[in-house]
Amino acid sequence: AQKVTQAQTEISVVEKEDVTLDCVYETRDTTYYLFWYKQPPSGELVFLIRRNSFDEQNEISGRYSWNFQKSTSSFNFTITASQVVDSAVYFCALSDANAGNNRKLIWGLGTSLAVNP
């Protein structure tokens, strides 16, 4: 069965610290997609990144970086030099790319990140 685990429920850091949010997934599919979304206090989830299972290259976008490791079934997210505006709940999600009647996006429970000034 597919599953996404975000073991860190809440993280609190001081501004300018680096912080890594963990995401571990389970799937028996060979083709799948992984996502990260951010949910600020305003409520809407904001898409951050999508990675397919055949692309293990790490990704960097400004202060954000993602480390995808199939060997450990992990897709971790690092924020470098965190800022107060990074305070939000971050969700990791897994999808089955072999579309069928049971296709769905499996969501983690989210990690609440508080960046304090």
Add this chain to the structure above:
Amino acid sequence: ETGVTQTPRHLVMGMTNKKSLKCEQHLGHNAMYWYKQSAKKPLELMFVYSLEERVENNSVPSRFSPECPNSSHLFLHLHTLQPEDSALYLCASSQGSGWAYEQYFGPGTRLTVT
């Protein structure tokens, strides 16, 4: 201006009321979704529409009734709700209905059932 808008942002209703949630996407997407977000639970997919046809209904109680009159609008009609239905209801859209597409979310409607 956000790509997906939802109204109202907050709603308090009694168990015997009938109300509707509205979602509109301005992104030219073909698929739209309703999700329920409750504390300490994973995001729950309720309904999926692709090109105005319902393609998925995840065993949602009949007191929730979706409507998709066109690819830009999605409604969720509510009637005789229960207190446990209190939650944040999120609408989303994507370019296609396959699960490889990223979804764009609205700000949600915070629903309280009294």
